[in-house]
Amino acid sequence: MTQSFAERRARLMGPNVPTFYETPVHLVRGEGAWLWDASGKRYLDCYNNVAHVGHCHPHVVQAIATQAATLNTHTRYYHDLVLDYIERLTATLNHGISQAIMVCTGSEANDLALRMAQAVTGKTGIIATDNTYHGNTAAVSQLSTRRPPIGGRAPNVRLVPAPDVLRPLGGSLAAQPQAFADNVAAAIAELEAAGFGFSGIMLCPVFANEGLLPPEKGFLDPTVAVVRRDGGLILCDEVQPGFGRVGSHFWGHDALGFAPDVVTIGKPMANGHPVAACLARPDVMAAFREAFGYFNTFGGNPVSAAACLATLDVIEGEGLQSRAAETSAYLMDRLRALRHPLIADVRTAGMFFGVEFVQGDLPATAFVAELVEDMVARGFILNRIGRGANTLKMRPPMVFGIAEADLLADALQAALSTR
Numbered sequence: 196m197t198q199s200f201a202e203r204r205a206r207l208m209g210p211n212v213p214t215f216y217e218t219p220v221h222l223v224r225g226e227g228a229w230l231w232d233a234s235g236k237r238y239l240d241c242y243n244n245v246a247h248v249g250h251c252h253p254h255v256v257q258a259i260a261t262q263a264a265t266l267n268t269h270t271r272y273y274h275d276l277v278l279d280y281i282e283r284l285t286a287t288l289n290h291g292i293s294q295a296i297m298v299c300t301g302s303e304a305n306d307l308a309l310r311m312a313q314a315v316t317g318k319t320g321i322i323a324t325d326n327t328y329h330g331n332t333a334a335v336s337q338l339s340t341r342r343p344p345i346g347g348r349a350p351n352v353r354l355v356p357a358p359d360v361l362r363p364l365g366g367s368l369a370a371q372p373q374a375f376a377d378n379v380a381a382a383i384a385e386l387e388a389a390g391f392g393f394s395g396i397m398l399c400p401v402f403a404n405e406g407l408l409p410p411e412k413g414f415l416d417p418t419v420a421v422v423r424r425d426g427g428l429i430l431c432d433e434v435q436p437g438f439g440r441v442g443s444h445f446w447g448h449d450a451l452g453f454a455p456d457v458v459t460i461g462k463p464m465a466n467g468h469p470v471a472a473c474l475a476r477p478d479v480m481a482a483f484r485e486a487f488g489y490f491n492t493f494g495g496n497p498v499s500a501a502a503c504l505a506t507l508d509v510i511e512g513e514g515l516q517s518r519a520a521e522t523s524a525y526l527m528d529r530l531r532a533l534r535h536p537l538i539a540d541v542r543t544a545g546m547f548f549g550v551e552f553v554q555g556d557l558p559a560t561a562f563v564a565e566l567v568e569d570m571v572a573r574g575f576i577l578n579r580i581g582r583g584a585n586t587l588k589m590r591p592p593m594v595f596g597i598a599e600a601d602l603l604a605d606a607l608q609a610a611l612s613t614r
């Protein structure tokens with residue numbers, strides 16, 4: 196009897212290893228914004244931010260291959276490329292952030308950010324939102340709300356209500372920035388009273404995992420004022436919005452107009468090669484280096500650095516940030532024109548789109564689950580987010596253009612028209 200792929204995977208990897216979709220997709224090849232499965236079926240990738248400059252971009256592939264054929268070592272020798280990269284990357288950052296620790300995953304970068312906040316403040320209290328994901332290390336998973344930690348959440352962690360477009364904190368979109376800040380202030384007071392003190396807040400500037408909040412200049416100003424008043428650090432998780440995805444700016448925090456103390460990056464930075472980084476001002480970095488001995492065998496090795504540099508080359512050379520702004524505006528027009536009675540909101544943060552569906556007062560969770568499966572069957576890779584998992588999530592590679600936007604919008608309207 197032929198063993199199914201799912202059985203083989205479970206036998207070798209254990210149960211409950213996440214895959215997307217009821218019928219998981221078995222991919223074998225990618226190019227630009229397109230993916231192919233083992234049967235030869237072609238999909239338009241409307242979801243994957245890791246392949247930021249397009250699947251298998253030849254410039255990145257060549258850079259990896261050339262460096263792998265020249266030298267790859269661990270990171271405790273001198274090598275130019277990692278320095279070239281940090282110099283070039285930090286030139287895109289404002290706010291005095293000019294140094295980096297290179298790691299391999301966004302989770303590790305966020306783990307370091309938490310430790311930087313501890314090193315600077317000497318405190319351990321930390322705040323995040325109550326509907327988020329920042330990674331999978333023991334410390335960072337305390338801030339990730341997908342599953343409750345065994346033994347309960349650590350007492351030095353406070354989760355504040357995430358902002359929301361349809362059910363805004365404080366009762367209105369206008370009141371939401373202050374209401375969010377008020378909740379942060381209350382959480383800080385609790386942490387102080389409990390004896391942990393306040394080390395910082397970790398947040399994604401577009402609240403991507405929370406359900407996506409369109410970047411609005413000044414939205415976080417009241418929160419930043421509270422954090423500054425109480426001596427904590429702002430740990431800005433740019434794993435999703437960074438590298439031009441928001442279109443208007445290279446970084447999400449610049450779109451909102453606030454100054455983080457620490458910036459973490461990962462997924463898109465080397466177009467799929469596993470590398471990430473925690474970026475900080477020199478004073479923050481010095482406090483961290485003083486408090487913790489730290490090295491990372493693979494983080495920023497010569498091949499990773501070559502992949503990072505090549506990805507930056509493509510973002511700049513192909514004008515992908517401005518292309519993101521153009522495609523975003525075009526696709527938003529098309530998404531706003533979609534017709535279906537359950538559509539409650541259509542929103543964007545550059546090349547990141549959400550279409551939220553509600554049924555009466557309730558999230559249309561099952562409806563969106565079925566819509567996603569239908570779209571995948573039609574050859575469109577996408578998914579869903581939000582507290583009720585009722586928001587269609589589209590976050591394609593940055594090479595996704597007007598032609599692809601039309602294909603997606605036409606297919607979505609066709610799928611919606613059947614239900």
Ligand SMILES: Cc1ncc(COP(=O)(O)O)c(C=O)c1O
Nearest residue numbers: 300301302328329330432434461
């Ligand atoms: C906002 C955010 N931060 C951090 C991470 C963790 O990154 P990694 O999976 O590379 O550890 C993720 C992963 O989904 C993420 O969405």
